[in-house]
Amino acid sequence: MLTTTQEKTHSASRVQHLRSYYPFFSHNPNTIYLDSAATALKPKPVLDAILDYYETKSVNIHRGVYSLSAQATEIYESTRQVIRNFLHAPENWEIIYTRGTTTSINLLAYSLLRVKKELAPFFSAWHTPLGKGDIIVLSESEHHSNIVPWQIITELTQSHIYFLPVRKNGTLDDSPLAGELKNLPVKIISLAAVSNVSGVVHDLKNFIEFAKNKGAIFIVDAAQAVCHGGFSLRDNPADFVAFSGHKIGGPTAIGILAGRKDVLSVLPPFEGGGDMILQVTKEKTTYNEPPHRFEAGTPPIGEVFGLRAAVEFLTLPLCREIMAQESELTTMAMEIIQELGGTLYGPSLDEVNSAKVKKAGIIAFNLGKIHPNDVGTLLDEQNICIRTGHHCCQLLMQAWQISATARVSLFLYNTKEELLLLKEALRQILRLFGKKIQ
Amino acid sequence: METIEEKEKAIEEEFLMFEDWTDRYQRIIEIGEENPGLAQELKTDDRLVPGCISRVWLMSEYKNGKLYFYADSDAAITKGLITLLLKVLSGHRPQEILNARLDFIDRIGLRTHLSPSRSNGLANMIKKIKKEAESYAQAA
Secondary structure, three states, X not given: OOOHHHHHHHHHHHHHHHHOOOHHHHHOOOOEEOEOOOOOOOOHHHHHHHHHHHHHHOOOOOOOOOHHHHXXXXXXXXXXXXXXXXXXXXXXXXXXXXXXXXXXXXXXXXXXXXXXXXXXXXXXXXXOOOOOOOEEEEEXXXXXXXXXXXXXXXXXXXXXXXXXXXXXXXXXXXXXXXXXXXXXXXXXXXXXXXXXXXXXXXXXXXXXXXXXXXXXEEEEEOOOHHHOXXXXXXXXXXXXXXXXXXXXXXXXXXXXXXXXXXXXXXXXXXXXXXXXXEEEOOOOEXXXXXXXXXXXXXXXXXXXXXXXXXXXXXXXXXXHHHHOOHHHHHHHHHHHHHHOOOEEEOOOHHHHHOOOOOEOOEEEEEEOOEOHHHHHHHHHHOOEEOEEEOOOOHHHHHHOOOOOEEEEEOOOOOOHHHHHHXXXXXXXXHHHHOOOOX | OOOHHHHHHHHHHHHHOOOOHHHHHHHHHHHHHHOOOOOHHHOOHHHEOOOOOOOEEEEEEEEOOEEEEEXXXXXXXXXXXXXXXXXXHOOEOHHHHHHOOOOHHHHOOOHHHHOOOOOOOHXXXXXXXXXXXXXXXXXX
């Protein structure tokens, strides 16, 4: 049995060991990286996997008659099972490679735009195509990538978006489900599992149940969930899941759209081109089965190699153990902001400590009246990387009546020492601005 | 009246005395505080400098062959940076403003602010100032 001190040392050395997998830290030994919600640093196994593809295979997949192509195809195709496991998705789910969460949502939106009655056997609300008066439910705290694609298709179909209100503490208000939305023709609900600003891990159960009862499609933007505790379809039985590879330490420009095979097999394609066809004639093209139907053109082969390595790395016991302790760093960061007299956006420290609201390691804050951009600039002078601005969530900023925040976001490799240095750096900024601006 | 180069030189000399980044930014913030800014009704969207996360409003006035600039920002450092630029460029002939190389920014340790991806958007402020100058230079 380890004593508390031994446990702490043990967990600190675990993180130090993990950091040795990230070349970033040897190239930037003095940099404190607190912007992983924007993109995560890449561990060596991911870089090796990408290099392995380009160095040892480097060929195109699928129709190649030679064995190198077959080998690359095997890794590319079997990675779908790795992703299925990662999401706890059953066998009857299909994994589509996209460019990222944004493309996944766009793919779905544009495909749904062209659906006539094909989805009726699966979703009773879809006995008619998306049209005038139909409702798409989003929330005020969605990332622009889960708003703008839907705004584009509502313009084309005369359907409407209903924005679920967000409370001051970042949680979603579900009262409209039994109120305003109860008798409206809801066809789509698309929500983030974890907010990229408040860090709130949303309780999606009521919304999923509502969608099931309505016969509507439920889509989860899991972009932040996958890097903060993971996303499990067992806990949140959604109809579609979208996420990006780069936020879990994979390469950029690779993401996933996951959904049921039988549902995907009736959806029309988004992009046309090579690989997604069965037969092309002058008159008509017939489409390939999913997932290939949705993967036109030469696919991101090297990126899939990298994504696979990222998922395999993230699911190692070492990473799992560290991730399970993220909340310690989250509350420590919140305490620091509070101690310095800053404003926290999202749940309060009490709500997080009492587990009333579940929060991932994403901490939005402001320091008095100091503009977050100034905070970010002055932290950069002290080699600390954070993000400032509206975080692609202008609706949330409007709901909270603020224009911007500073945001610290954590991942596996962050340490308590780094947060103590952040505290010192923020103190320095407060000193610089003097008391009068407070 | 001092030339643009002379003004740049004076700022450079002042900034070279500073020992570290805290002094440098302290001064930038002070310079911003010395600028009375713009009245609320003048802070309109058409005066916003594009590409800055913090908002920067810029307006100009052409008088007796010279171009005068006025600016404001909701962020202290950004306001300091734009004020520093105006100190150097405001009150000169459009052609002089167009010719200004503004090397002093690099020499006083603020080069990183010139990168196009910087949210402070110093590069965008310069672009907007030069664009104004260009339109008057052509008219003159």
